[in-house]
Amino acid sequence: xxxxxxxxxxxxxxxxxxxxxxxxxxxxxxxxxxxxxxxxxxxxxxxxxxxxxxxxxxxxxxxxxxxxxxxxxxxxxxxxxxxx
Numbered sequence: 001x002x003x004x005x006x007x008x009x010x011x012x013x014x015x016x017x018x019x020x021x022x023x024x025x026x027x028x029x030x031x032x033x034x035x036x037x038x039x040x041x042x043x044x045x046x047x048x049x050x051x052x053x054x055x056x057x058x059x060x061x062x063x064x065x066x067x068x069x070x071x072x073x074x075x076x077x078x079x080x081x082x083x084x
Contacts, residue, residue: 039047
């Protein structure tokens with residue numbers, strides 16, 4: 001009958017492997033937690049598109065208001081001149 005002896009380097013490398021796997025799992029869990037607070041590329045793209053659309057609308061309204069203010073200023077000048 002032959003008896004097998006356990007090589008101590010095998011035990012230590014197995015323990016190292018377990019430790020390495022445990023560290024990787026911890027890192028994976030940390031990455032998962034960080035990703036949970038992030039948004040997807042599609043969500044970011046949709047938000048950016050919405051912001052661009054709002055900026056365009058504000059620019060349009062700003063231009064419309066500016067032209068109306070100019071018209072009002074011109075009317076006020078005419079009224080002041082006619083009353084003088």
